[in-house]
Amino acid sequence: MTRQRGGVVTTLREAVRDVAGVNAFFSLAAAAEEPGWHSAEEPGWHSLSALWEDPPLLDAEVAAVAERFAERLGCAPADVEWRVAASVFGQGLASRLLSPTLATVVCHGVVAAPEALVWRQPPGGSLTLGFARDSAHVVGRGDPTAGVAALRAHVVEAALAPTFEALRRRGRISVRMLWGNAVSSLAGSARALAAARPDQAAVVREVTTRLLDQVPLRGLAEPTPDPLTTFVRRSCCLYYRVPGAGVCGDCCHRRTGAPASPHHRR
Secondary structure: OEEEEOOEEEEHHHHHHHHOOOOHHHOOHHHHOOOOOOOOOOOOOEEOOHHHHOHHHHHHHHHHHHHHHHHHHOOOHHHOOHHHHHHHHHHHHHHHHHHHHHHHHHHHOEEEOHHHEEEEOOOOOOOEEEEOOOOEEEOOOOOHHHHHHHHHHHHHHHHHHHHHHHHHHHOOOOHHHHHHHHHHHHHHHHHHHHHHOHHHHHHHHHHHHHHHOOOOOOOOEOOOOOOOOOOOEOOOOOHHHOOOOOEOOOOHHHHHOOOEOOOOOO
């Protein structure tokens, strides 16, 4: 899939490579690992749909989050509640999906087809995304309406919704909280992208504001004139329940004076 922009053909691979430098959440393994794309058939790589079609695999990913928390904070894995690990796994997935997608949509007018995405969990590392093939859809670059539609269709509905539902089926967890995590991830992605690409900040702000007003994200953040600078969520990811942890910067509990977490939660 290619897009003609100002006489220059931009492929999905080129778009991904361009936005990868924003920060680690915007990078995808396929952008740096030549010669080609990854395949869900390769050892360790899975299609996105495996998250909701393979319950034991999802269970293992949540358990891996608990183990990483225990190692980082010096507690036992059993001290990390399942719902806390599941919550943070969902937030990490949302960040990994929303960051590069928001960037390629806003900066290059292309969005990866969900079926082209693959993922893996390196031992002791964070979830990594890659591409199985160069399969993308063209959206209106600089068009907030098109950007919102692309993010909603290709990330919110095609990937996050079935994953969150799968987590709900595996244990006691609030879906509203999971969507609150996605809202937090979106705001964080938007702030990072706007800071790295100030020429695109107005479009980033508009896309983010409109997407936050879409179901199922609507009402999960405090009303604000600018989500890039004054964002506060209305729920909590529960990270504070891990021994030795605090609350996150955009958490509703910050109003109560609870200590901020010294650790990155994802």
